[in-house]
Amino acid sequence: MxxxxxxxxxxxxxxxxxxxxxxxxxxxxxxxxxxxxxxxxxxxxxxxxxxxxxxxxxxxxxxxxxxxxxxxxxxxxxxxxxxxxxxxxxxxxxxxxxxxxxxxxxxxxxxxxxxxxxxxxxxxxxxxxxxxxxxxxxxxxxxxxxxxxxxxxxxxxxxxxxxxxxxxxxxxxxxxxxxxxxxxxxxxxxxxxxxxxxxxxVSTPMAGDVVDGPRVRSAPDADAIREEVNERLRAHLAEQAAPPRPGTREPVVPPELLRVAHQYLFSGGKRLRPLLCVTGWRAAGGRGRPQPLIDVAAALEMFHVFALVHDDVMDDSMLRRGRPTAQRMLARHHRGRPDAGRLGVCGAILLGDLALVWSDRLLRGAGLAPDRLCAAGAVVDAMRTATLCGQYADVVATGVGGTDEELAIAIARDKTAKYTVEGPLHLGAVLAGADDALLERLSAFAVPLGVAFQLHDDLLGVFGDPTRTGKSCSEDLRGGKYTLLMVLALRHAAPADRARLLRLLAGPRPDKTKTKTRTEMEGEAAAKAGADVVEVRRLLEACGARELVRERIRALRGQALAIVDDAAFAAPAAAELRGWAKVLAPTPTPSRARDADREQGEVSS
Missing domain, CATH: 1.10.630.10 (Cytochrome P450)
Incomplete structure (x- = not known):
């Protein structure tokens, strides 16, 4: 022992x-x-x-x-x-x-x-x-x-x-x-x-955040692409949150703006545009997922934030993906001040501008070769110009109550199709060295599919389930949006129904000048889906406008698929493009027509 x-x-x-x-x-x-x-x-x-x-x-x-x-x-x-x-x-x-x-x-x-x-x-x-x-x-x-x-x-x-x-x-x-x-x-x-x-x-997803939203599976590695883009976006927000280095004059981004940007980036987005960018890369023969491609894809998502924030301001929206919009969040941040509402709107406009700057920074900092950066810049410039002009046309036409079908399609094409489908596909393709002939084939596929996507989104805006779409089903109605759905309704409705529909669309807008708690906003959003909305839905069904829009979606989807069949895309790229047609332009069968828009609500945005 x-x-x-x-x-x-x-x-x-x-x-x-x-x-x-x-x-x-x-x-x-x-x-x-x-x-x-x-x-x-x-x-x-x-x-x-x-x-x-x-x-x-x-x-x-x-x-x-x-x-x-x-x-x-x-x-x-x-x-x-x-x-x-x-x-x-x-x-x-x-x-x-x-x-x-x-x-x-x-x-x-x-x-x-x-x-x-x-x-x-x-x-x-x-x-x-x-x-x-x-x-x-x-x-x-x-x-x-x-x-x-x-x-x-x-x-x-x-x-x-x-x-x-x-x-x-x-x-x-x-x-x-x-x-x-x-x-x-x-x-x-x-x-x-x-x-x-x-x-x-570190800008990481907070408790309760839905980072990726419902899964959009257009490619076997869609989840991996989505996560790589998320990592790049998190890193970018972390860089913006960092204090300035000693001896520099770097600007300090206010934390409330970063919080709102974080919400728009990581509260339900499905990363459609980054995924389409990778599809374009593959359609032009690109291999793998190099970091510059991911950075450019992240730049597209940041541009999407710019578009969403400004769209919410122009539409005076209360909710985005089930949460308060930027102007609401910033107004709440400044509560106690008599001009909190105005500060919220001004802050949201500036945040949208900041997201546009960040998008450009992600693109320029992707480490692209000079010729690729030049080609990508040309695509981005065209995409942004079309989007902004389409948005302006949308604002000008809102509340007019016209029956110009070509105008409604042009707004959907320029406002949505160009930056949601065509721009991302082109951007990925030029990074892989695509020629003009391939870009033209991609446009022939992308534009009808992008318009179909917007038409489906218009249906969701009226008939969708707010718990899935994350926005009130009456906002487009109250604003009198110039959509194909409304154009066809005004064209085909009986005179009495047309007059009734115009009165409902021009009804009084709720008072949104005061800041509200989230509970109050959710209650107001729920109240909007009342008798007037039910009546508008009935009128749209009765005149056949809803089914006519569905038929147009099916026709546009068929047009896009015909391009894939005829354009001799490589087999893997062709499979992805067909998958995108299914994702962006769902075509319910007649037996499921009544509830199909609600069931497909997750496709929106």
Whole structure:
């Protein structure tokens, strides 16, 4: 039976626990945070792995955290700044260490700091390189927890604990160093004398957010594309949230604008345009999903935010995807001020402008070759011009109550088809070097399909289920939107029904000058689907306008599919294009006609 510990040995053990349990687990994370702040690429790798681990939420993943990105960061930090930097051992019996004889009772001192920075054991020893730990080191070259019989028994637990803490930190904050490299304070542990870094919140989806919306599966890897675009958009918002670097004049984006932008980006969007951009890339022979392609696809989604925010302002909309619109959110932010409503509208206009600037920045920062950037710029310019002119035509025609079918189709073509289908397909195609002939074939497919998409959206605006579309089913009616649905209704309705329909469309608009709570807005949105809306629906059914629009959607879809069949697209691209026809222009069978628009509500926007 071993002899009991002496009082001195007990005191030494207690001191060891204090040093190992407090100093090391405090100093090592501090050094690790400093190193991650100084190496943003490593920081991003840890964050991505933390996001994947969080998504899986499996206990087994936590047990392996010490072997992942964060664990390698901890290991490299312990090599560079071992908390137990100076250790001693007492020789218990005569022995030889190397070529040096040692008597029993001799005290041997050694330094983990020196050992860990020997270039023959650790190449380029002063460089922070977590990847060197992809291969486990030799036991004699790495001793942050001591060695031999006195080696810390909690080494594995400590690494897991510190790695888990790092993952949690970088999941919530971006880190950037401030000031010079901290001075090393050699005390019981190697402490950073002054270790300062700046942090800002990472733009990740908040609780309750629907990042991707209902799944639109036009390609086998649609989910992967969507997530890559989401990552780029999150990174962009995080960059905008970062404080300005010392000595620069970078503008600071107000946090309330970033919050609203976050909501528009990550509250139900389906990433139709980025996915179509990748389809265009493949139709022109592009392979894989290179990062410049993803950046350009993200630029399209940011342009979509610009269009949505301004559209909500022009339509005086209360809800977007079931949540308050930008002007409502910003008015609420400024509540208490007498001009809160005006500030909300002005702020929303400026946020839309900012999203347009960000879209351009994502495009220009994608690292495209000059010729590709020039070609992409021409596509984007044409797409934006058509969209804005189409939006202007829509505003001018709203409330007119005319029967010009060609005007209604032109508005749908320019306002929606150009930037929702044709522009994204063209943009992806020119990145892959498409010629004019291919672009013309894509246009022949995209324009009728994009118009069909808008016509279906018009049906959803009247007959859709607000719990799926996320907007009131009466907004287009109250505004008197110049849609094909209304044009056909006014053309085919009986005189008495036409007069009744015009009175309903010109009815009084609700007072929206006051800011409201979300509960009040939801209650008002629900109240709008009252007797007048039911009556408008009845009139649209009675005159046959709803079914006529469905027939037009079927015809436009057939026109788009005929192009795919005749244009000799490569087989994978042709399959994706046919999938898009099914997604963007659903054609219900007569037996399902009554509820089909509600069932297909998730296709909208």
């Amino acid at each position: 071993p002899a009991p510990l002496t009082e001195r040995e007990v005191a030494d053990q207690v001191m060891t626990f204090f040093v190992a349990g407090m100093k090391s687990t405090a100093s090592t994370p501090a050094w690790a945070i400093h190193l991650l702040a100084a190496h943003p690429q490593v920081q991003d790798r840890v964050r991505k792995e933390a996001d994947r681990r969080s998504a899986s939420a499996r206990a087994a993943d936590v047990g392996s955290i010490g072997d992942g990105e964060a664990g390698r960061v901890v290991a490299e930090t312990l090599r560079l700044f071992p908390p137990g930097w100076f250790l001693t051992r007492r020789v218990t019996h005569d022995t030889v260490l190397g070529a040096t004889p040692l008597k029993a009772g001799t005290t041997v001192a050694f330094s983990a700091w020196i050992l860990h920075r020997r270039p023959d054991l650790h190449p380029d020893p002063d460089r922070f390189d977590p990847d060197r730990w992809s291969t486990p080191p030799g036991r004699e070259t790495y001793v942050p927890f001591g060695a031999g019989a006195r080696m810390c028994i909690g080494d594995r637990f400590a690494v897991t604990e510190m790695a888990l803490a790092l993952e949690r930190i970088v999941s919530h904050w971006q880190l950037r160093p401030v000031g010079p490299t901290p001075r090393v304070a050699a005390r019981l542990a190697l402490l950073p004398g002054t270790c300062a870094c700046r942090s800002w919140t």
